[in-house]
Amino acid sequence: MLFHSIEFLISFMLLLLLFFGTKLNQKAPLGKIVLLVFSLFFYSYWELREQIGPPIYTILFTILVAINYAFSHFLSRYQTIERKYFWGLIFILLLNFTPLLIYKYGYFIYKLFVSLRFDSEPYQYRLAGRSLHHLILPLGISFITFQLSGQTIDHYRSKERPAKSLLDALLFIFFFPQLIAGPIMRAKNLIPQFNRPRFSYKMQNFREGAFFLVRGMLKKAIFADLLAHFVTPTFSTLQSHSLVFILLSCCLYGFQIYLDFSGYSDMAVGLANFFDIDLKINFKTPYLSKNPQEFWRRWHISLSEWFRDYVYIPLGGSQNSTAKITLCILLTFALSGFWHGAGWNFLIWGLYHGVGLVLYRAAVGLELTKKLPSVFKIGLNYLFVSTGWLFFRISDLGDLGQVFEQINLLAHEQSQMSSLITLFLIGSGLHLLEAWLPYRKFQRPPIWLQNSALSLSLLLLMIFNSGSSAFIYFKF
Numbered sequence: 001m002l003f004h005s006i007e008f009l010i011s012f013m014l015l016l017l018l019f020f021g022t023k024l025n026q027k028a029p030l031g032k033i034v035l036l037v038f039s040l041f042f043y044s045y046w047e048l049r050e051q052i053g054p055p056i057y058t059i060l061f062t063i064l065v066a067i068n069y070a071f072s073h074f075l076s077r078y079q080t081i082e083r084k085y086f087w088g089l090i091f092i093l094l095l096n097f098t099p100l101l102i103y104k105y106g107y108f109i110y111k112l113f114v115s116l117r118f119d120s121e122p123y124q125y126r127l128a129g130r131s132l133h134h135l136i137l138p139l140g141i142s143f144i145t146f147q148l149s150g151q152t153i154d155h156y157r158s159k160e161r162p163a164k165s166l167l168d169a170l171l172f173i174f175f176f177p178q179l180i181a182g183p184i185m186r187a188k189n190l191i192p193q194f195n196r197p198r199f200s201y202k203m204q205n206f207r208e209g210a211f212f213l214v215r216g217m218l219k220k221a222i223f224a225d226l227l228a229h230f231v232t233p234t235f236s237t238l239q240s241h242s243l244v245f246i247l248l249s250c251c252l253y254g255f256q257i258y259l260d261f262s263g264y265s266d267m268a269v270g271l272a273n274f275f276d277i278d279l280k281i282n283f284k285t286p287y288l289s290k291n292p293q294e295f296w297r298r299w300h301i302s303l304s305e306w307f308r309d310y311v312y313i314p315l316g317g318s319q320n321s322t323a324k325i326t327l328c329i330l331l332t333f334a335l336s337g338f339w340h341g342a343g344w345n346f347l348i349w350g351l352y353h354g355v356g357l358v359l360y361r362a363a364v365g366l367e368l369t370k371k372l373p374s375v376f377k378i379g380l381n382y383l384f385v386s387t388g389w390l391f392f393r394i395s396d397l398g399d400l401g402q403v404f405e406q407i408n409l410l411a412h413e414q415s416q417m418s419s420l421i422t423l424f425l426i427g428s429g430l431h432l433l434e435a436w437l438p439y440r441k442f443q444r445p446p447i448w449l450q451n452s453a454l455s456l457s458l459l460l461l462m463i464f465n466s467g468s469s470a471f472i473y474f475k476f
Helices: 006-024 028-049 056-078 086-116 141-156 166-174 185-196 203-236 242-273 292-298 301-315 321-342 346-367 374-393 397-403 411-439 445-465
Strands: none
Touching: 028 056, 028 166, 028 185, 056 086, 056 141, 056 166, 141 185, 141 301, 166 185, 203 242, 203 411, 242 346, 242 374, 242 411, 292 301, 292 346, 292 374, 301 321, 321 346, 346 374, 346 397
């Protein structure tokens, strides 16, 4: 895993020394150059490690950033009439999304085309010497595409000024903590932080950075990977398990993917804090949500806001027509589901949540949920979300159909069931603890207690982390 490698830790320490050396001398552009060079190296290192060859993906995204930067400055200088350069924006967005369509969805579209022709595959389309099936997906391509496109759309809408320099534009996209799996930032929130006129050394930045970094590593390397050890075998042998066992495994998978992804987000926030940069908090204990609408305001917040601002509202979701709002919700969630992967199961998962949100809005309109206790609402919504993970996790629709035929509880599952229930209680306890801590009065314990907790956490990581698996969202 990139953040756990010795090479990364050594490089990161050298980066801190260089960054502080330039910043303390008030050479802000040089500090940004140091960050950008390291970020480009960070991304290129993955390409070299995967033996892809020259850093073609780094070069590709650098060119796209430069094109978007030039277009944004063109708009700021010449656009005087609203929508005058609409087709120019469409062209730029097509450029931005073309790599995503090729690398992530190319083989899926090709298979769909072949199936519609009722033909066997007579030949393989090839790109850069590889068949579509064997193309290596660029790391973080979805997040890079969305962040870059959102910035350009905001410039077109005249809601933001373009980056003052190409250096700022490149650093906005390639800033290494959030490069791979978000959070998806807005230029107006991130770029000004790179251009603060004077750097002030704050020990609190290091304490908070260490807290988020270690918390993220604990979530991922200990708890998420522990859950994966029990969850993965279940989905690999679906025919050997009952429906109850599979659904309970879905609940555990829900905690696994939350701890995995929020763990990465915490690590990103922590690493950025070391450089006095504030990244968006991407999760707010989503499993304590009382309804589907609240869940999507607390789960992968930056992605939810991106789809709201650039898909749902432009489609007409802010209008008062119930029919149009319903259609916009379903289309937005279908696209959101498909964003997660090139498979029908992701599309079904997205529509599942879209239908759930539509039904919830109807229930609110009829005042059916008004008198329900909060605990009941949380439990009902949690069951809804957990059942949905079944569609997300199982990629083969044939396997998905067989799941609901397995009603009987097999005798040999009873011993395994106790382990799953124990893990479920642990996951629930961790989630409640995470929600409880921010609201305590004693948010800043004594330094000795902070240092002791940090040392204990690092010791746990050294003992239990014998090689963590890759983050789940790296493939999205």
